[in-house]
Amino acid sequence: MAAAVMVGRPRGTEDVLPAQSGRWQRAERIAREFAGRWGFGEIRTPTFEHTELIHRVGESTDVVQKETYDFADRGGRQLSLRPEGTAAVVRACLQGGLVAQGLPVKVYYLSMSAFRYERPEAGRLREHHQFGCETLGAPGPAADAELVSLLGDYLAAVGIHAAVAHVNSIGCQECRPRYREALRAYYGAHLAELCADCRRRLDQNPLRLLDCRVDRALALQAPRAVDFLCADCAAHHASLGRLLDAAGLAWEQDHLLVRGFDYYTRTVFEFVHGGLGAQSGLGGGGRYDRLVAELGGPDIPAAGFGLGLERLLLALEKEGQTGGDAPACSVLVAGDDVEQAFAMATALRRSGLQADFDPLGRSLKAQLRHASRLGARFVAILGAPDEAVVLRDMALRQQRPVQRDGLAAAVAEAAPLDGA
RNA sequence: GUGACUGUAGCUCAGUUGGUUAGAGCGCCAGGCUGUGGCCCUGGAGGUCGUGGGUUCGACUCCCAUCAGUCACCCCA
Numbered sequence: 001m002a003a004a005v006m007v008g009r010p011r012g013t014e015d016v017l018p019a020q021s022g023r024w025q026r027a028e029r030i031a032r033e034f035a036g037r038w039g040f041g042e043i044r045t046p047t048f049e050h051t052e053l054i055h056r057v058g059e060s061t062d063v064v065q066k067e068t069y070d071f072a073d074r075g076g077r078q079l080s081l082r083p084e085g086t087a088a089v090v091r092a093c094l095q096g097g098l099v100a101q102g103l104p105v106k107v108y109y110l111s112m113s114a115f116r117y118e119r120p121e122a123g124r125l126r127e128h129h130q131f132g133c134e135t136l137g138a139p140g141p142a143a144d145a146e147l148v149s150l151l152g153d154y155l156a157a158v159g160i161h162a163a164v165a166h167v168n169s170i171g172c173q174e175c176r177p178r179y180r181e182a183l184r185a186y187y188g189a190h191l192a193e194l195c196a197d198c199r200r201r202l203d204q205n206p207l208r209l210l211d212c213r214v215d216r217a218l219a220l221q222a223p224r225a226v227d228f229l230c231a232d233c234a235a236h237h238a239s240l241g242r243l244l245d246a247a248g249l250a251w252e253q254d255h256l257l258v259r260g261f262d263y264y265t266r267t268v269f270e271f272v273h274g275g276l277g278a279q280s281g282l283g284g285g286g287r288y289d290r291l292v293a294e295l296g297g298p299d300i301p302a303a304g305f306g307l308g309l310e311r312l313l314l315a316l317e318k319e320g321q322t323g324g325d326a327p328a329c330s331v332l333v334a335g336d337d338v339e340q341a342f343a344m345a346t347a348l349r350r351s352g353l354q355a356d357f358d359p360l361g362r363s364l365k366a367q368l369r370h371a372s373r374l375g376a377r378f379v380a381i382l383g384a385p386d387e388a389v390v391l392r393d394m395a396l397r398q399q400r401p402v403q404r405d406g407l408a409a410a411v412a413e414a415a416p417l418d419g420a
Numbered sequence: 421g422u423g424a425c426u427g428u429a430g431c432u433c434a435g436u437u438g439g440u441u442a443g444a445g446c447g448c449c450a451g452g453c454u455g456u457g458g459c460c461c462u463g464g465a466g467g468u469c470g471u472g473g474g475u476u477c478g479a480c481u482c483c484c485a486u487c488a489g490u491c492a493c494c495c496c497a
Binding site for chain 2: 008011061062063066067083084114116118119120121122123124125128129130132197208211259260261276277278279281282283284306307308309310311312334335336362363364365366367368369370371372373379381383390392394397399
């Protein structure tokens with residue numbers, strides 16, 4: 001149970017405490033590194049947008065229909081907390097003139113919060129954070145393959161081994177209606193076998209019937225999207241497969257894969273992981289060739305993905321990967337005199353070292369215990385009558401006297417800063 | 421939004437058919453070691469028993485509601 005606090009954290013939100021933030025930092029550091037290597041530049045956008053923008057992106061998706069946080073500000077503006085990143089990022093790319101300055105536009109966002117009013121459970125929150133990438137203005141399958149390869153390589157680098165890339169094509173405006181009708185006909189013939197939800201979805205969005213878990217067998221026998229693709233879409237999909245193979249990526253064709261947002265065209269993909277409770281999607285995305293124009297921009301194609309960082313960390317945990325970036329304290333200054341310890345620690349800090357001291361004025365024993373807990377490599381013990389301090393190596397349990405003015409150098413020699 | 425299960429110290433959990441001052445282990449603090457940490461020993465701090473009602477002479481224990489967590493559905497990252 002949580003400790004008694006006057007007001008707890010809102011439902012479906014999480015605090016990241018120092019014990020866990022190292023894992024976040026590690027995931028974020030590697031994400032930055034990979035996005036940079038793949039040629040994506042970082043973009044940051046506001047937490048809230050005009051409700052109109054958010055809702056334009058997916059009128060018939062559940063997320064937008066009934067899960068957004070909508071509110072009016074004090075000036076009467078209708079605003080929404082973003083439920084996903086793509087709409088805002090496309091908006092920002094248009095507004096910032098990136099699209100006008102030359103194509104393709106390749107941007108990534110990191111630890112971007114997304115808000116959905118959902119019932120929380122393992123791997124599902126009301127505020128979660130995503131790492132995502134978007135490529136604007138690249139029509140060919142190479143852009144899709146680049147995104148899949150980035151996400152796949154990133155997951156491998158960060159330590160996920162049990163994720164599989166599922167790939168499908170849901171066609172374009174030309175060919176998808178034919179597929180939709182085929183599905184409608186197929187499921188219509190099996191109306192009696194459908195669950196209540198599926199009967200409702202039959203009219204609105206027959207593609208979603210493939211998701212139904214009540215009757216997998218029915219979905220497996222259903223018409224396949226790839227069999228209804230027009231020539232262009234079929235060529236796109238085939239080429240994507242060859243590109244992924246050439247890149248040495250493990251992927252599988254998943255005829256049942258459709259994604260939650262309406263705006264996808266042609267390619268959809270998702271990295272699936274078994275350790276996420278009822279959830280299975282670690283991250284995914286696809287192509288959205290119509291969206292930029294729908295948001296008022298030029299008629300250019302685009303593609304992207306989003307990865308849930310909470311789910312990533314959950315999956316890493318399931319795979320036994322619990323390590324994170326953990327800057328250890330290099331040296332703790334101990335002594336009876338807090339003022340002296342503070343002065344010494346400050347001097348060490350200004351010389352570029354990670355230094356700490358115990359501000360509580362506790363016994364030396366307690367200070368050493370504290371240093372031990374912090375993982376300090378050294379403890380500098382003040383209090384010697386002369387100018388010397390005792391420099392103790394905590395791991396070796398050995399110590400030697402050092403002149404005060406030589407302390408920084410002595411520590412720096414044995415414990416260089418990371419990356420220095 | 422629907423259904424099920426759960427809710428006792430910072431953490432993991434005991435708490436006997438409702439009975440008076442609610443316990444343990446770990447963690448934390450102090451001492452044993454007259455400045456020196458991970459082991460051991462001793463002591464200490466820390467709990468409105470999620471919250472609010474109700475039943476009862478009496479509730480951590482029974483009932484209802486509510487909040488929160490977990491799981492499944494829905495959906496998704």
